[in-house]
Amino acid sequence: MLFNSYAFIFVFFPLVLIGFFLIGARNTRAAAGFLALASLFFYGWWSVKAMPLLLGSICFNYWAGLYLTPAPNRTDRGRKRLLIAVLAANLGVLAVFKYANFFVGNVNEALAAAGMAPIEMLHIALPIGISFYTFTQIAFLVDCWQGKVHERSFLHYVLFVTYFPHLIAGPVLHHAQMMPQFASPATYRTDANKIALGLSIFTFGLAKKLLVADPMGQYADLMFNGVHHGVLPTLLTAWIGVLAYTLQIYFDFSGYSDMAVGLSLCLGVQLPLNFNSPYKSTSIIEFWRRWHISLSTFLRDYLYVPLGGNRKGPARRYLNLFLTMLLGGLWHGAAWTFVVWGALHGAFLMINHLWNSKVRRRDKPGRVARVSGWLLTFVCVMVAWVVFRAESMQAAMTIYKSMIGLHGAPLEVFGEFDILPYRKPEFFHTLFVAMFICLALPPTISLQHWVPRVQRLVARPRLEWVCTGMISLATVYMLGLCVSRLGTYSPFLYFQF
Numbered sequence: 001m002l003f004n005s006y007a008f009i010f011v012f013f014p015l016v017l018i019g020f021f022l023i024g025a026r027n028t029r030a031a032a033g034f035l036a037l038a039s040l041f042f043y044g045w046w047s048v049k050a051m052p053l054l055l056g057s058i059c060f061n062y063w064a065g066l067y068l069t070p071a072p073n074r075t076d077r078g079r080k081r082l083l084i085a086v087l088a089a090n091l092g093v094l095a096v097f098k099y100a101n102f103f104v105g106n107v108n109e110a111l112a113a114a115g116m117a118p119i120e121m122l123h124i125a126l127p128i129g130i131s132f133y134t135f136t137q138i139a140f141l142v143d144c145w146q147g148k149v150h151e152r153s154f155l156h157y158v159l160f161v162t163y164f165p166h167l168i169a170g171p172v173l174h175h176a177q178m179m180p181q182f183a184s185p186a187t188y189r190t191d192a193n194k195i196a197l198g199l200s201i202f203t204f205g206l207a208k209k210l211l212v213a214d215p216m217g218q219y220a221d222l223m224f225n226g227v228h229h230g231v232l233p234t235l236l237t238a239w240i241g242v243l244a245y246t247l248q249i250y251f252d253f254s255g256y257s258d259m260a261v262g263l264s265l266c267l268g269v270q271l272p273l274n275f276n277s278p279y280k281s282t283s284i285i286e287f288w289r290r291w292h293i294s295l296s297t298f299l300r301d302y303l304y305v306p307l308g309g310n311r312k313g314p315a316r317r318y319l320n321l322f323l324t325m326l327l328g329g330l331w332h333g334a335a336w337t338f339v340v341w342g343a344l345h346g347a348f349l350m351i352n353h354l355w356n357s358k359v360r361r362r363d364k365p366g367r368v369a370r371v372s373g374w375l376l377t378f379v380c381v382m383v384a385w386v387v388f389r390a391e392s393m394q395a396a397m398t399i400y401k402s403m404i405g406l407h408g409a410p411l412e413v414f415g416e417f418d419i420l421p422y423r424k425p426e427f428f429h430t431l432f433v434a435m436f437i438c439l440a441l442p443p444t445i446s447l448q449h450w451v452p453r454v455q456r457l458v459a460r461p462r463l464e465w466v467c468t469g470m471i472s473l474a475t476v477y478m479l480g481l482c483v484s485r486l487g488t489y490s491p492f493l494y495f496q497f
Helices: 006-024 028-046 048-068 076-113 130-145 154-162 175-183 192-228 235-266 284-290 293-304 314-332 336-358 367-389 393-403 424-440 444-449 462-484
Strands: none
Touching (some): 006 028, 028 048, 192 444, 235 444, 314 336, 336 393
C-alpha cells in the first residue's frame, strides 16, 4: 500500500484517523494499541512473510533494552558485553538479508578468476524497511546502555518501531522524539488545526512525488537505462539526465518525508524535519546538515562519535569522516556503486574540512564566494548521484565519459533516445519548477509560516483570512490534480534501501 494510492488515501488513512480519535477519546492506551495494529496491518500489506522478522526484532530488542539499562545488580562490563552481542545480532540479521548475496557474488567472481566452481546464491528476499527499523532500534539499545531511556511501555515501544508513517522509508527516529508523544494524553485529542496543516503538508509531499519526481524520473530512467543497454549519450544528454535524477531523488524522498510528517501531524504526532532545502547548500558540510537529516544525525551520533570523532587529531578526524560516509553508502545498498558513492562524499567532506582549516578565511564569504560554493557543491552532488543511480560501475564510467564530452557534444539533447510519448516542453517546464522550488522556497514542513501575517503590516486582520482561504483553495486544487495522476504503480526510491 503506497501513500500515493487510492487504497491508502481514501480507505486506510481515513479509517485509521477516525478510529484513532474515537478510541482515544475514551482510552488512550487502547488508541495506541489500535494505531500499532494498524501500523502492523500496513506493513503486512507489503509482506506478510516479513512480519515474523519484524515482530521478533521488536521483542528481542525490547528485552535487551531492559537488561542493558543501568541497575545496582548489573556490572558495566556485563552490560557492555550484552550491548556488543545484541548489536552484533541486529547487524548480523541485516547483513544476512541485505548483504549475503553481495558477498557471495564477490566471492564467486574471485573463484571464477581462479577457475573454481561458484557458490550457489542465496535466494533471500530483502524485507522492506529492515534498514530503517534496525537503525532505529540500534539507537534505542545504545541509549538504554547509556541510561538515557526512561519510557518503558512495551506498547509505546511497539508503536515507536512500527509507526506506519515512517516504517517503510524513514525518517530514522529516536525514541526521545516519539515515545513521550505516545505517552502524552494531548496526542489523542482531536486538533482541527493540526489535521488541516497535516493534510496540507501531505498534499505538498504528494505533489512533489507525482508532479515533479515521477516526470523527472521518466527522463532519468531513459538516459540511465539506455546506458545500461549500450547507448552512449552525448555531453548535454548526459548532464540533463543526471540533473533529472538529481531532482527526482530529492523530490521523491523529500516528498515521502513530507507525506510522513503530514500524516503524523494529523494524528497529533510531530515527526522531525528530514530535509532542509539541501540543494541550497554552499558546501558539502552544509549539504549533509540538510540532506536526510535523521540518517546524518544517526551516523554522527552512533558511528562518527564512537569512532573518535574529532577528538584524536586532524588525521584521525578525516579518517573517521571517510569511514562514516563509506559505511553510510553501504547502508543504502549491497553494491559497489553505493560504496563508491559513500567514498566520494567522504572524500568531499575531507577536502571541505581541510579547506576550512587551511585556506578559508574566517570572515563571512561574499556573494561571489557563496555562488561559487553553491555551484561547486551542486556539481559534486550531481557527480556522486551518477554512481548512486547507475546499474554498475561500468555504466557509471560510461556516463562520466559522456559528461566530459568523450562521446560527442552536440547541442541536441534528446537525439539518442526515443522519448515519445513524453514531450520535451513539459520536461523543461517541470525542470524549471523543480529548480525554483529547490532554490527559492522554504521546506514544506514550515508550511505554517507561509501564510503571511498581513495584520502586522496593515491594520486589516481579515486579510489574513483571505490569504489563508486562497492557500487552502490552491491546496485543494493541487490535491485534485494529484488524485488525477493516481492509478499507476509508482513506488518511492528509498523503499529499495
